[in-house]
Amino acid sequence: xxxxxxxxxxxxxxxxxxxxxxxxxxxxxxxxxxxxxxxxxxxxxxxxxxxxxxxxxxxxxxxxxxxxxxxxxxxxxxxxxxxxxxxxxxxxxxxxxxxxxxxxxxxxxxxxxxxxxxxxxxxxxxxxxxxxxxxxxxxxxxxxxxxxxxxxxxxxxxxxxxxxxxxxxxxxxxxxxxxxxxxxxxxxxxxxxxxxxxxxxxxxxxxxxxxxxxxxxxxxxxxxxxxxxxxxxxxxxxxxxxx
Ligand code: ADP
Ligand code: MG
Numbered sequence: 001x002x003x004x005x006x007x008x009x010x011x012x013x014x015x016x017x018x019x020x021x022x023x024x025x026x027x028x029x030x031x032x033x034x035x036x037x038x039x040x041x042x043x044x045x046x047x048x049x050x051x052x053x054x055x056x057x058x059x060x061x062x063x064x065x066x067x068x069x070x071x072x073x074x075x076x077x078x079x080x081x082x083x084x085x086x087x088x089x090x091x092x093x094x095x096x097x098x099x100x101x102x103x104x105x106x107x108x109x110x111x112x113x114x115x116x117x118x119x120x121x122x123x124x125x126x127x128x129x130x131x132x133x134x135x136x137x138x139x140x141x142x143x144x145x146x147x148x149x150x151x152x153x154x155x156x157x158x159x160x161x162x163x164x165x166x167x168x169x170x171x172x173x174x175x176x177x178x179x180x181x182x183x184x185x186x187x188x189x190x191x192x193x194x195x196x197x198x199x200x201x202x203x204x205x206x207x208x209x210x211x212x213x214x215x216x217x218x219x220x221x222x223x224x225x226x227x228x229x230x231x232x233x234x235x236x237x238x239x240x241x242x243x
Pocket of ligand 2 (some may be wrong): 043044045164
């Protein structure tokens with residue numbers, strides 16, 4: 001199957017720091033790719049390059065048939081198709097859950113209030129929060145706020161979802177509800193690239209696990225292969241520190 005997203009030689013520096021060395025990544029339709037690696041290894045940089053939140057310094061990214069790293073590409077359209085969920089939920093505190101979810105549809109994509117509401121309610125339904133559509137973020141738990149964050153991305157009907165440590169800011173007892181929303185997305189064949197430290201979850205949902213270290217993709221493979229018989233010393237070392 002040809003990839004839905006294909007990055008070739010993408011890199012990113014910050015001053016003298018190479019956050020991401022030239023890297024290749026393909027994601028097939030419906031595939032779940034989990035990125036793991038130590039803090040500072042370039043996982044967030046890679047994700048942010050993939051949807052051009054922080055465009056790569058070099059290399060090309062193709063999304064479907066289109067080269068999205070060419071000049072003149074519609075960034076709003078790219079970010080609508082390649083959704084992103086962050087560690088910090090970044091919800092507007094003065095707006096209801098539904099208004100947070102529909103804001104981009106209304107403001108950026110100029111959708112009518114009625115259509116945006118229908119989309120927003122469907123997205124809240126997917127994350128199990130319809131009954132809280134009128135609630136402000138401050139009245140929701142962290143897990144519920146992150147589910148609103150997921151609904152906000154889903155409302156744009158993306159073809160791919162990128163998750164950057166979606167449960168790292170949560171109290172342990174709230175992690176499960178967010179992971180189960182992500183499992184449901186997997187079950188309905190959403191294409192996803194997920195950065196997480198939840199290794200049990202990674203093992204369970206990933207079609208492929210990618211290990212990064214010092215801005216480079218060191219090794220990748222099925223969860224069984226990568227977690228049980230990693231081939232690279234740095235992967236073994238990283239995994240052994242988690243056990
Ligand atoms: P990870 O997500 O794996 O923890 P990051 O992609 O956030 O890693 O960071 C990779 C490297 O790039 C780190 O050394 C980090 O300090 C650096 N870096 C990331 N973003 C920036 C930025 N906006 N400005 C300067 N340095 C950055
Ligand atoms: Mg990060």
